[in-house]
Amino acid sequence: xxxxxKSIVPWGRSFQEYRDMxxxxxEDLGCRILGCGDGPAGFNAAMNARGFRVVSxxxxxxxxxxxxAERIRSARxxxxxxxxxxxxNFVWDSIRDPDELEQVRLKAMHEFLxxxxxxxxxxxxxxxxxxxxxxDAGSFDLALCSHLLFLYPRxxxxxxxxxLREMLRVSREVRVYPLVDLDCxxxxxxxxxxxxxxxxxxxxxxxxxxxxxxxxxxxMLRIVPGTSPHSSRETVGxxxxxxxxxxxxxxxxxxxxxxxxxxxxxxxxxxxxxIRLQGVDPTRIRRExx
Numbered sequence: 502x503x504x505x506x507k508s509i510v511p512w513g514r515s516f517q518e519y520r521d522m523x524x525x526x527x528e529d530l531g532c533r534i535l536g537c538g539d540g541p542a543g544f545n546a547a548m549n550a551r552g553f554r555v556v557s558x559x560x561x562x563x564x565x566x567x568x569x570a571e572r573i574r575s576a577r578x579x580x581x582x583x584x585x586x587x588x589x590n591f592v593w594d595s596i597r598d599p600d601e602l603e604q605v606r607l608k609a610m611h612e613f614l615x616x617x618x619x620x621x622x623x624x625x626x627x628x629x630x631x632x633x634x635x636x637d638a639g640s641f642d643l644a645l646c647s648h649l650l651f652l653y654p655r656x657x658x659x660x661x662x663x664x665l666r667e668m669l670r671v672s673r674e675v676r677v678y679p680l681v682d683l684d685c686x687x688x689x690x691x692x693x694x695x696x697x698x699x700x701x702x703x704x705x706x707x708x709x710x711x712x713x714x715x716x717x718x719x720x721m722l723r724i725v726p727g728t729s730p731h732s733s734r735e736t737v738g739x740x741x742x743x744x745x746x747x748x749x750x751x752x753x754x755x756x757x758x759x760x761x762x763x764x765x766x767x768x769x770x771x772x773x774x775x776i777r778l779q780g781v782d783p784t785r786i787r788r789e790x791x
Contacts, residue, residue, distance in 0.1 A: 510576040511540045515609035516547030521712035522678040532642035538649035543609035546616035562628040566617045590685045632663035636671045644672035654688040674725050679718035
């Protein structure tokens with residue numbers, strides 16, 4: 502049975518899961534961090550409690566705490582039905598079974614809900630939507646994207662590229678996890694986009710991470726400015742990265758000058774919006790003056 506969700510659902514991960522998914526070390530935690538598509542993850546709340554600051558972006562944050570809690574309750578039923586029907590998609594060691602997984606997720610999302618209202622007042626939860634972010638260029642040291650890009654290939658290659666461009670515009674480094682879709686298969690989109698990124702001048706590395714709960718989901722994508730040669734062949738899941746094939750090389754990126762909002766980007770935003778949240782209009786977001 503395929504893992505099938507009707508839409509992109511609000512389902513949050515914990516602080517420790519973020520550390521494991523993105524290989525976050527102590528130095529990373531002190532960076533200016535942006536979380537794109539964080540949803541109801543507990544990472545921001547836990548970081549704030551530890552004295553660090555994270556800004557999380559998601560169209561979900563256009564809703565009240567009560568409305569988000571209701572969406573989580575609905576998503577809980579849908580997600581856990583799919584998890585129990587597709588248990589072979591996961592590695593049950595650090596988390597023993599679906600019941601424990603449910604409790605881990607609910608705890609993380611409870612931490613988010615407790616922090617949400619205060620976090621919005623402090624500007625830590627911002628309602629906006631990839632591929633348009635209301636920040637100045639270079640506002641962050643590190644941008645993270647968890648369980649959005651590549652997990653939903655139906656969003657299309659242009660949405661993925663525009664989203665990565667935008668993240669690279671506002672941050673010095675981008676990390677994306679996972680590199681598999683809902684069925685734990687590496688989509689061809691990964692190799693195609695890595696080829697375009699490299700030809701445009703960014704360096705990408707496919708790095709093993711501590712997280713391995715998702716089958717085939719033991720790597721993240723790291724993107725930084727500059728290009729370096731790669732002499733070895735690397736495979737991510739079933740997606741070979743072949744130095745002999747430019748469309749499947751390990752690295753690259755695109756020109757930051759191409760990051761202005763266009764009519765095409767607006768269409769992608771609306772397409773994403775329809776899939777993710779009904780009734781949220783990210784085009785109304787305006788950059789606040791500082």
